[in-house]
Amino acid sequence: MKRILALTLAAAMLLCGCGELIPGRGNAEAAQNSQAAEDLAVTAAETTAQPTTEPTTVPTEPPVYRNPMNGKLLDAPFEGRIYASIVSNLRENLPHVGVIYADVVMEMYVNMNNVVRCLALFSDIESVKAIGSTRSTRPIFNQIAQHYDLILAHGGGSTTALDDAKNRGIENMNIDSWVVQEEANVSYRDKEYKRSLENSLFGIGAGYKEYAEKQGWPQTLDRDYGFRFTEDGTPAAGEDASDITIHLNYKQAKKDTQMIYNAETGKYVWNQYGQEMHDQITDEAEGFTNVIVMFADVTNEGIYHYADFNAGGTGYYANGGKIIPIVWGCDGDKAPFHFLTNDAQDLQIGVGNTYIAIVGADSSVDY
Secondary structure, eight states: OHHHHHHHHHHHHHHHHGGGSSTTHHHHHHHHHHHHHHHHHHHHHHHHHSOOOOOOOOOOOOOOEEOTTTOOEESSOOOOOOEEEEEEOSGGGOSOBSGGGOSEEEEEEEETTTEEEEEEEESOGGGOOOEESBOOOOHHHHHHHHHHTOEEEESOOOHHHHHHHHHHTOEEEETTOHHHHHHSOOEEEOOSSOOOGGGOEEEOHHHHHHHHHHTTOOSOOOOOOSOEEESOOOOTTOEEOSEEEEEEEETTEEEEEEEEEETTTTEEEEEETTEEOBOTTTOOBOEESEEEEEEOOEEEETTEEEEOGGGOEEEEEEETTEEEEEEEEOSSTTSOOEEEETTSOBOEEESSOEEEEEEOTTOEEEO
16 A cells, blocks of 8 residues: 555656756747747648639640642541543644633643643532533543542543553543443533534533442542642742743644733633633633643653653742742652652642643753
8 A cells, every 4th residue: 555655656746847857848849839830820821822823725726627639728628539531632622611620730742742631630520510622531641540549531542541541440431421421411512612523522520420429439538639738839939930831842742831920810821822721611711820840751652651650850830920940759659749849848839720731851941
């Protein structure tokens, strides 16, 4: 009992005296703890009072869609097919019809060293009510159709030309065939204008598409067509070229295409055979925003002309009354032509339609 009482008294003395072993320490620590608590409260209040910063949102530009053949703005990506129609360009077969609606017109010799024809390319074939006069296909047209996945309309062709189209896998239609005409209203004969029978055939754009759809040919295609566009395609370092003459020469054949710049319309007006080209139906002048000349390795096998497009070459580009030298090429039989400046930059052509002359080494350009 005495031992328990002693331990109790000792414990009581220890509890009462431990705070006074270092005089004033307990009060100092209490003061420090109190000050720290006040400082923490102030810091928390200041932090709470600071305005919150909203996260920065980087604005995103809306996508820009352009027609791949003329560069015009679209509301949605272009995924349609490009149609092409063969148009005669001999003196006796003029004037043209519907060429003014083409996005791209290519002129070249095609056979017998002196026959020159055009290939007119359309991104909106349904809106074209008449195209022509329409003539037969040739192997060089089949080559171009393969490079661009074109649906090709023509007025027939030799066994050589038609077999060549088949071997290349070209989706093509002979609009002079009664078999084709029974399936769709693809053509008509112009009986009012004085033309020979072989030069009186004209295509109907809506009929082209109707026939193609009935054949099950795809009407959508997502691919590159090789053109790069800018709103103003005038070459900054170009030489003056308001009057351009393209001398299409092949062996003994000679034919000139003259492009005269009209500053009011911003287009080069097509002149040939001593006359300005106008549409037969609308009388509108045939003018082009862009003029391109492609010097190619053109040879003939039998009576037909072929071009080694895969070898590429040099050329010219004109827009806005200015002209520059260019280089061009492609990445295979099924790839589009691509055009570069002489310093190896993508050629930016103007928004609008384009004339392309495909000529051999004997040809030349004056401006």
